[in-house]
Amino acid sequence: MMPQQEANDARQEQAGAAYGKYEGEPASAYAYQQFESPYQRPLREEPASKLYTPAPDNKNMLRLMAFGMTLLALIVLAVLCLIIVGGTGGWISFCAACLTIFIVAVVVIDKIK
Secondary structure (H helix, E strand, O other): OHHHHHHHHHHHHHHHHHOOOOOOOOHHHHHOOOOOOHHHOOOOOOOOOOOOOOOOOOHHHHHHHHHHHHHHHHHHHHHHHHHHHOHHHHHHHHHHHHHHHHHHHHHHHHHOO
């Protein structure tokens, strides 16, 4: 039993030596004066990495397309309701269609994120 305990003690001493050791910046980092700004300190060398261009943002283009389709639908409905149907029924149906298209367009344009 004693040899096992001695072997375990040696392992505990090895593990305990590194335990609690501070692994932060080296002592040379503290050699800088306190009044120096961080940008005046030399930069650490970091491994080079690839830089990728950001993905293109198509939100505004999609919103513009939704707006254009809304205007096209309004023009088609104006021709259909006011010229072909005509009269009071044409005006009522055109107003109902305008309200519906407006609500749908607002929801679609708002949901584009």
